[in-house]
Amino acid sequence: MSETRVAADALRRFISLVLSANGLSEESAATVARLMTTADLIGQDGHGVFRLAQYVRRLKAGGINPAPKFTLLEDYPASAVVDGDNAMGHLVMNHAAELALEKARRCGVAWVGSRNSNHAGPASLYAMKALQEDMIGLYVAVGSANHMPPWGGTDMLLSTNPIAVAIPAAERPPIVLDMATTVAAYGKVKTAVQRGEMMPEGWMIDRQGNPLLDPNKSAEGFLLPIGGPKGYGLSLVFGILAGVLNGAAFGRNVVDFNADSKTRTNTGQFILMLNIAAFTDPAEFRSSIDEVWTEMKSSARLPGVDDIRLPGERLDATRRERTTHGIPVPATLLAVLDDLADENRVARIER
């Protein structure tokens, strides 16, 4: 598949223009554009500019509020609930994460939940905001479409409800875990369709409980949780913490934002920030994380394995490479973005 390398700055400016053209203030457009571009820089290709057309569809259909006003529904010294007024999820969670950082500075830990939010891109974006200031971030979201039944069931009541945790190191890259509670995220199924590949056993089963291997038939089955009932339990509990507790959608109330551009999703998320200084000396802690890296890396390996990887290692390498050489945009996506430029009367991406 042919692809073009686009400089991060050019991509960021383009996203910002398109969002401004759809009613976002200059500041809001810039914030979302920065976060979406970061998603592409760190290799989260399914959660960056790839989503722009979908976001614009929602903005035009009234499914996202371009000019929201956030409200603090609850406000305790170390916790809060933000009503996002149906804003773009990036704005809600960026705000929530900043509030959590501020509270954690004073209190040691803080937890801020959201309701009336929307899809906010990759989970790691918000957890990683902790890394700016000697904190550890943990983010959980109710996914924006249900792809999984409860264990043993066939009604799709649960989403992939992802978790991300970001932990700073000293010389080494930060440890960044960003994972769905399903064996494969739904994006991987879409990628298999694009590539004309079959899925490995263990990703999906059909309604009779048989392995589903053809990604074109994904509508006939559902994703499997990691560790069977354990992943089901994690998805359920994360959904309650990020959704029910915040008065956000969960279970049958989750709106499939791929199929519906108009209905308010009432997406829920939460961000937890841990102030390392409230536990130990941050410099010492960072050095300990370097030691964890070294210890894991130096483990003897299984036959055929040439390296032990730490969560966040590939993310960091991708960011370095793409910062230097630009973000690879496949020809099909570039065509979509050019159409988007024309429709919204903004300049096409420079290349």
Add this chain to the structure above:
Amino acid sequence: MSETRVAADALRRFISLVLSANGLSEESAATVARLMTTADLIGQDGHGVFRLAQYVRRLKAGGINPAPKFTLLEDYPASAVVDGDNAMGHLVMNHAAELALEKARRCGVAWVGSRNSNHAGPASLYAMKALQEDMIGLYVAVGSANHMPPWGGTDMLLSTNPIAVAIPAAERPPIVLDMATTVAAYGKVKTAVQRGEMMPEGWMIDRQGNPLLDPNKSAEGFLLPIGGPKGYGLSLVFGILAGVLNGAAFGRNVVDFNADSKTRTNTGQFILMLNIAAFTDPAEFRSSIDEVWTEMKSSARLPGVDDIRLPGERLDATRRERTTHGIPVPATLLAVLDDLADENRVARIER
């Protein structure tokens, strides 16, 4: 296997007497005995009175301090680090959980970590302390022996590092998730040995990466994480949060407390308490959790599945049954406990 039903109160009194005979104060012995008995009542047979002989071995060998003095190493409005002075883990985490409840009442959320703690029984015990007062509890521990390498490796640097989350309902039982980050907890391997059964594929592999099915050969291999690299990531991150952040043991520093009764383990754990009133009306929240139960239960089912279960459902049923009919103690374990009684000059368990 023949078994005797022992009333919870009789078991609790017995454990308390044995611990008192080994230097614990009356109050401390009573607290540990209550928590250990609760472990048996909720069906966590591998983490209740089954462990008593091992704890006594450690107490006699100087591996646990019977008369500890807890110190608050760090103390922020919503967080703290407790130095457990090498006490029994139950005492450290009971104290930490109470401190977290108190802080969460004022701050909305609280996170209390431990160092110089020890094995504290099942993770759910401490998460469930939240249920006394309209809170949600989340507990994570560094396991007390390493049974897993980093993904792709063969050096056992990681433990099963479990997580427990407890969420109150109204009429329904609370949702209680209590899970290891490995497909099977190590206790399940031991049970397979006792029963003379082979293990299913997916629990363990050997050092060549081949499935290991004979539980008698478990020393030749290691446990597999849930979801492959995902479970490895969870175990790593939980280990950092419960261990490294608290200045507790992690990686090569973890002492295998099954093999060594003398060396200070410096076990780390943390408990997070969320005050539901800081998010929404607790009564409404509890009703919403009842609705989650109903929604999951009413899902259509896969062929051959007769019920959808929620995490905590079996725990609740077991507790009810054992509260009424007593705790089943296998003959082999009862013999061990009788020996323990004689050695420590306390009365044998009433039956």
